[in-house]
Amino acid sequence: MRRFDFRYQPVLQTKARLEDAEKAGLGEAMVAWHRHLQQLEGLLRTRAHHVQATRKLVQAHLEPGLLAMHAGYLKRLDDEIAAQRQRLGQAQHVVDERRARLVEARRQRRVYEILRDNAWQQHRREDRRQQQLHLDEAGERLQARQGRDPVEAENQEAGDDR
DSSP states (O other): OOOOOOTTHHHHHHHHHHHHHHHHHHHHHHHHHHHHHHHHHHHHHHHHHHHHHHHHHHHTTOOHHHHHHHHHHHHHHHHHHHHHHHHHHHHHHHHHHHHHHHHHHHHHHHHHHHHHHHHHHHHHHHHHHHHHHHHHHHHHHHHHHHTSOHHHHHHHHHHHHO
């Protein structure tokens, strides 16, 4: 069997490396997205805690200056939450973009894998055909030896002994 040599193997390897790089890029983008999501969840928990604290202050009839300070803090938290939601949206956009790039890189690599598989199948067919030709040739030679006249074969063997 002769050696299989795929002429686009360097291109396939390059496409595989590009796909790996895109996977890494998507992973980094996902980590950043999760970090922004956790920060947003933390801000929302903090806001919920302070809303409850403000309600308790209102029920306790505390001074208006303290209530105004809590209201100002809640306003700042709302602004931070809005900014964090915007950062989360931007991170989601980056994730979507990276995912699309990964899909494209995977599609390009798959094209060359299909070409390689088709070339491998062609190689196997050609190799089997060559093997069959060799077997047919050997069979023809064997048949030609066995197909001789038995008397002639005996005379030829006797002639070989002389």
